[in-house]
Amino acid sequence: MVSSDLWDERTAERYDAGVASMFEPAVLDPAVAFLARLAGDGPALELAIGTGRVAVPLAARGVPVSGIELSAPMVGELRRKVDASAVPVAVGDMATTRVPGEFSLVYLVFNTIGNLRTQDEQVACFRNAAAHLRPGGRFVVEVGVPPLRRLPPGAVAVPFDVGDEHLGFDTFDLVTQQGVSHHYRPAEAGADAYGAHHYRYVWPSELDLMARFAGMELEQRVADWDGSAFTADSESHVSVWRTPQ
Ligand SMILES: C[S@@+](CC[C@H](N)C(=O)[O-])C[C@H]1O[C@@H](n2cnc3c(N)ncnc32)[C@H](O)[C@@H]1O
Numbered sequence: 001m002v003s004s005d006l007w008d009e010r011t012a013e014r015y016d017a018g019v020a021s022m023f024e025p026a027v028l029d030p031a032v033a034f035l036a037r038l039a040g041d042g043p044a045l046e047l048a049i050g051t052g053r054v055a056v057p058l059a060a061r062g063v064p065v066s067g068i069e070l071s072a073p074m075v076g077e078l079r080r081k082v083d084a085s086a087v088p089v090a091v092g093d094m095a096t097t098r099v100p101g102e103f104s105l106v107y108l109v110f111n112t113i114g115n116l117r118t119q120d121e122q123v124a125c126f127r128n129a130a131a132h133l134r135p136g137g138r139f140v141v142e143v144g145v146p147p148l149r150r151l152p153p154g155a156v157a158v159p160f161d162v163g164d165e166h167l168g169f170d171t172f173d174l175v176t177q178q179g180v181s182h183h184y185r186p187a188e189a190g191a192d193a194y195g196a197h198h199y200r201y202v203w204p205s206e207l208d209l210m211a212r213f214a215g216m217e218l219e220q221r222v223a224d225w226d227g228s229a230f231t232a233d234s235e236s237h238v239s240v241w242r243t244p245q
Contacts, residue, residue: 002070002093002095002096002116002121003116003117003118003121004070004093004116004117004197004199005115006070006071007070007071007074007078008071008073009073009178009214010074011071011073011075012071012073012074013053013073013078015051015074015077016053016077017233019053020109020169020193022053023053026064028044028057028224029052030224030226031109031140031142031225032054032057032058032061033225034140034189034227034238035063035105035140036058036061036063036089036171037052037056038065038078038104038105038138038140038240039058039104039105040105041104041238042103042106042134042137043063043064043065043066043101043103043104043105044063044064044065044066044103044104044105044106044107045065045066045067045068045099045101045103045105045106045107045132046058046059046065046067046068046107046108046109046113047067047077047094047107047108047125047128047129048068048069048070048094048108048115049065049067049068049069049074049075049089049119050071050074050077050078050144051074051078051081051089052067052077052078052081052082052087052111053075053109053110053124053152054109055067055087056078056080056081056082056087059086059087061080063197065087066087066089066090066093066101066103066105067087067090068090068092068097068099069089069090069091069092069094070091070092070094070146070150071091072091074165075089075091077234078209081236085165092126093130094108094116094125095116095122095124095125095128096124097127097128097225098128098131098132099132101132102132102133102134102135102137102164103132103133103134104133104134104137104138105133105137105139105140106129106132106133106137106138106140106141107139107140107141107142108125108140108141108142109140109141111141111142111143111236112143113141113143113146113207113237114143114200114201114202115126115199116197116200117178117190117198117199117200118167118200119206121201121223122136122200122202122207122210123210123213123214125210126139126190126210126211126213126214126241127213127214129214130214130215130216130243133147133229133242133243134243135243135245136242136244136245137242137243138219138240138242138243139211139214139216139240139241139242139243140238140239140240141207141238141239142225142236142237142238143202143203143236143237143239144201144214144235144236145203145234145237146172146179146201146202146203147160147170147234147235147238148172148174152173152234156171156172157170157171157172158170158172159196160181164186164187165185165186165208166183167183167184167185167192168181168182168184168194169182169208172180172201174179177200177201177202178199178200178201179198179199179200179201179229180184180196180197180199181196181197181199183196183197184197185193191233192219204221204237204239207239208239208241211241214241215243215244215245216241216242216243217241217242218228218239218240218241219240219241219242220240221239222237222238223236223238223242224236224238225238
C-alpha cells in the first residue's frame with residue numbers, strides 16, 4: 001500500500017493556480033530544455049505527471065511523453081489540456097506501476113520523490129525507473145536538499161514563506177526523516193485556511209545509493225535546471241543517473 005497522500009478533486013482543481021509561479025517561463029523553460037536535451041530522440045516517462053505542467057510543453061517540443069500518476073483527479077486536469085493519444089497516463093503508484101515501452105528518459109520533478117514516505121518505496125521507485133529505461137537511459141530527479149542546517153538545536157520548524165497572504169513552514173522529525181509542510185492562508189470563501197503536505201526528506205548521497213541498488217550511476221548533479229554548480233549552499237538539486245550502455 002502506498003504511503004503518499006492522495007490528491008483529491010479539490011486539490012487537483014486548484015493545483016495550477018496554486019503553483020502559478022512554477023509555470024513561469026523563467027522556471028519552466030530551462031527545465032523543459034534540460035529534459036528535452038537528455039531525452040534526445042527517445043520517448044520520456046514522467047513519474048507523478050500531475051496536471052502536465054512539464055509534460056505538456058515537453059511533448060509540444062516533439063518528445064513523446066507518457067506518465068504515471070496516483071491521483072485520477074490530477075489526470076482529469078491534465079486531460080483538459082491534452083488527450084490520451086498525445087500524453088498517455090497510467091493511474092497508479094510510481095514505485096510499482098509499469099507502463100509499456102522502453103524510455104531514454106524517466107524523470108520525477110518538484111520534490112515529488114518525497115511523496116513516497118518510506119525508504120523502501122523510494123528504493124522501489126528507483127528500481128521502477130530503471131526498469132523502464134533502455135541501456136544508457138537516464139533518470140532525473142529534482143528535489144530540495146533537506147534544510148536541516150537552518151534548524152537550531154532544539155527547534156523543530158523552519159519557515160520558508162512569511163507573508164500577508166501565506167505563512168509556510170516545515171516541521172521535521174529527525175529520527176524518522178519525516179517532514180510536514182504547513183501552509184496557512186487568510187480564510188476566504190472556498191479556500192482552506194490550513195493545508196499540510198507530508199513527505200520523507202532524503203539526502204543526495206542517499207539517492208545515489210538508491211540509484212546504485214537499481215543499477216545506475218550518478219552522471220551529473222547540478223543546483224538547478226540552468227546547470228549552475230551544486231555547492232554546499234545549494235538548496236535543491238537536479239540529479240541525473242544513468243543505466244549501463
Ligand atoms: C507537486 S505535484 C507534481 C506534479 C507535476 N510533476 C509537476 O511538476 O507539476 C505531485 C504529484 O505527485 C503525485 N503523486 C504523489 N504520490 C505519488 C505516487 N506514489 N505515485 C504517483 N504519483 C504520486 C500527486 O498526485 C501529484 O500529482
